[in-house]
Amino acid sequence: xxxxxxxxxxxxxxxxxxxxxxxxxxxxxxxxxxxxxxxxxxxxxxxxxxxxxxxxxxxxxxxxxxxxxxxxxxxxxxxxxxxxxxxxxxxxxxxxxxxxxxxxxxxxxx
Amino acid sequence: xxxxxxxxxxxxxxxxxxxxxxxxxxxxxxxxxxxxxxxxxxxxxxxxxxxxxxxxxxxxxxxxxxxxxxxxxxxxxxxxxxxxxxxxxxxxxxxxxxxxxxxxxxxxxxxxxxxxx
Numbered sequence: 651x652x653x654x655x656x657x658x659x660x661x662x663x664x665x666x667x668x669x670x671x672x673x674x675x676x677x678x679x680x681x682x683x684x685x686x687x688x689x690x691x692x693x694x695x696x697x698x699x700x701x702x703x704x705x706x707x708x709x710x711x712x713x714x715x716x717x718x719x720x721x722x723x724x725x726x727x728x729x730x731x732x733x734x735x736x737x738x739x740x741x742x743x744x745x746x747x748x749x750x751x752x753x754x755x756x757x758x759x760x
Numbered sequence: 761x762x763x764x765x766x767x768x769x770x771x772x773x774x775x776x777x778x779x780x781x782x783x784x785x786x787x788x789x790x791x792x793x794x795x796x797x798x799x800x801x802x803x804x805x806x807x808x809x810x811x812x813x814x815x816x817x818x819x820x821x822x823x824x825x826x827x828x829x830x831x832x833x834x835x836x837x838x839x840x841x842x843x844x845x846x847x848x849x850x851x852x853x854x855x856x857x858x859x860x861x862x863x864x865x866x867x868x869x870x871x872x873x874x875x876x877x
Contacts, residue, residue, distance in 0.1 A: 654802070693851060694868040748866065750802035
């Protein structure tokens with residue numbers, strides 16, 4: 651059974667810093683990996699999707715990498731802004747569907 | 761094109777009552793998924809439905825929970841005789857292509873937050 655772990659569980663940094671969120675998964679037989687953003691009281695917004703054959707994806711200040719063989723992914727956020735404050739969820743798609751981590755709660759201090 | 765819609769956004773029930781959660785998929789999507797997010801937990805898959813068919817309900821509790829996606833109208837997640845442990849956020853997602861094993865993107869709704877008193 652797939653398990654997804656996200657570290658750290660919470661992170662608070664000053665505005666402008668670059669930061670890295672980590673995601674690890676136990677079963678490397680995945681179709682893709684996806685990073686979501688969840689704001690309080692709202693649904694999930696897809697940020698980046700990396701297919702199993704890809705190594706990384708970039709969107710604006712976000713860069714996600716995937717090392718399928720080691721079961722790891724990182725989400726890099728450059729030049730963080732207060733508006734980046736949210737919970738970031740990592741999810742892997744495998745034979746048994748989408749499996750989510752518990753998320754990293756990120757606070758960017760103005 | 762409106763996104764996935766869920767209602768109500770917040771629902772309060774007393775123990776023993778029934779809860780009905782509705783999900784309208786994005787236009788053109790015929791595949792619906794329900795997830796539950798317990799406090800301090802990640803989202804957990806519950807059930808995957810197509811129109812008039814339950815495809816995979818492996819994540820749904822065997823008792824008190826049921827789901828449907830009729831030919832017309834929204835998908836309904838029904839919880840009978842709710843207990844405090846059912847308090848959670850319930851998210852619905854939809855996709856165009858066939859689901860759980862597909863690489864097709866799932867689009868999520870805003871969720872329904874159920875509180876059981």
